[in-house]
Amino acid sequence: MPRSWATENKPHRFCPGCGHPLALKALGEAVDDLDIQGRVIFGCDIGCSLLAWDFFNLDSVQTHHGRTIPVMVGMKRARPGLICVAYMGDGGGYAIGAQHLVSAALRHEQITVLLANNSIYAMTGGQMAPTTLPGQKTETTPFGRDPEKTGRPTRGPEMARLLGGEGVYAARGTVANVRQLKNYVKKALRHQMEGRGFSFVEALSTCPTNWRTGAAETWEWVEKKMPAEFPLGEFGGDAPDGRASRPESVLREGGGEG
Amino acid sequence: MAITQQSPRPERVFWTGNEAVAWAAVAAGAEIMCGYPITPQNEIMHTWVRLAHQYGLDFLQTEDELSAGFATLGGVLAGKVAFTATAGPGTVLMQEPLSMAEMMRLPVVVVVCQRGGPSTGTVIYSQQEVMLACFGGNGEGLRVVYAPATHQELYDYTIKAFRVAWKYRFPTIVLSDGYQAKMREALTVYRVEDQVRGEAYVGRPGVPGVARPPAHLRNTYNLEEELYDLLANYTTAFQEIQPRVGEWQEEDWQGAELLVVAHGVVTRAARAAVRELRGEGYPVGYFRPVTLRPFPAEVLRRWASLGGTMLVVESAAGQLRRLVAEALAGYGFRLEGLLRPGVGITPEEIVAVARGLLAAN
């Protein structure tokens, strides 16, 4: 168990087989490795991420649905010495809070966003999320998501990097590979600590409860189906000086698909 | 099933309140729902999606409630009968589209399933969205708000909400709550022969500026006086609908030394308590505003002019009580409250408080 976890609140409240605790393990270990437990503020959204409000031995704030980014942005601007982490789901980050993600990336806000992509709105009982895969059945797409009507799944890290250029560190990991995910989270935190701009890590995650899948099918989904739609890796790589990036360079560099 | 073409007869069903609302919207003639997931509203959306598939209607899941509300208004402007449903923090976001609807006199139906607040609160139940429903926007609260108390009423008043919205062109809210939303109850459903029809505000036939004047719709004005004149017009129109739209229920208000006032699902407990006390010979009456806006003040004023004690019972810290106090300002009576924000209220609790008040009288 990572040192930064609060042991007295374990076992945690997530369902068996849930990806959230694995993403939070990657975060916890990254915080341990960088030895920054005393400086990190953990913000979580509404969605199953809220179940982590007392998960860590970190100062933690649970905010409103989609509003964790602006809360952490305000905190960081007020106290630049803090290391601010906003944790949320794909609904919070890509739907109701999308404007905050876009603006934080454009402004190179010095915070780190960790977003659990479980391709569904879990907490509200399994509706379509912006990341729901084509054909995936949910409560609001009972006949399968039809991209003709509801668009294609959102690719967050690619979008953030495209918007913010070199001032943005963007990566996509998976709870199926916690070690790699931890490395991305560490790089993201360093990006913030070195004042290089906005950092964003998406973690492909699981929700057996709302997917209505058994163990084997759950892992099949997160290990095979999701990466086919959401490529793993870093987008754009490290930047020497993110704050110097200009809109032209953003356009030139495109979303660099890995 | 019940509302299809084949079945003209009313039918008895055993549904949740959310199912009743979705079916009522279909029966009323709704064509589009836009929504964003939030408990305890979700099953209105889930039921509507399936009904929409069956009846060739439309559904859009938006990125938030601002978008749900504004997309609904877009549908209305295009001439469709559109609606949305939300709850709690979503009702807060819904205020912006609602205020545009007020300003532009756009008919729209918003179903609000109250949950505990403030903030994310609980996903369970409350009656704390009364002020939001009635007066939430920047403006004058030019909305009709129905507070149904049973699943039959959810069905009936959802249908009525569409009629009233499209007849008078004020946004209309059906104020449900988490208990009513999730609980199952028997009700009779029926078809509606004269369904509500939308009327296009834009994109009507003919070339604008040639065959017809263009539609120039706005919600912004340059001069104080322009706005003032417009609002004078609107408030007069709203006052004029009051006698036709305002609704209430009462039992034995005449001669009641103690009048129990409640709305929505709490009226079930209030009525049971009043019956019990009357059975024991106490001079107790019951009053229930069915529309919270416009507020039906007439009967209450007649009662208040005789004096007595009023006990307002609600699952909020005094939102209904504020409406009552405002409607009865200047009348001499004693105003008490059994105020339990965010939790349910039983007849026994009401009886106990009422006994105390009667003993003190």
Ligand SMILES: Cc1ncc(C[n+]2csc(CCOP(=O)(O)OP(=O)(O)O)c2C)c(N)n1
């Ligand atoms: C303004 C507002 N609208 C809707 C909700 C209801 N709500 C709570 S959690 C949630 C979705 C959560 O999905 P996601 O962000 O993907 O997180 P997950 O539960 O899947 O981890 C929604 C819509 C809310 N709390 N506030």
Ligand code: SF4
């Ligand atoms: S509902 Fe899904 S996302 Fe939420 S805790 Fe359970 S498994 Fe995890």
Ligand SMILES: [Mg+2]
């Ligand atoms: Mg999700």
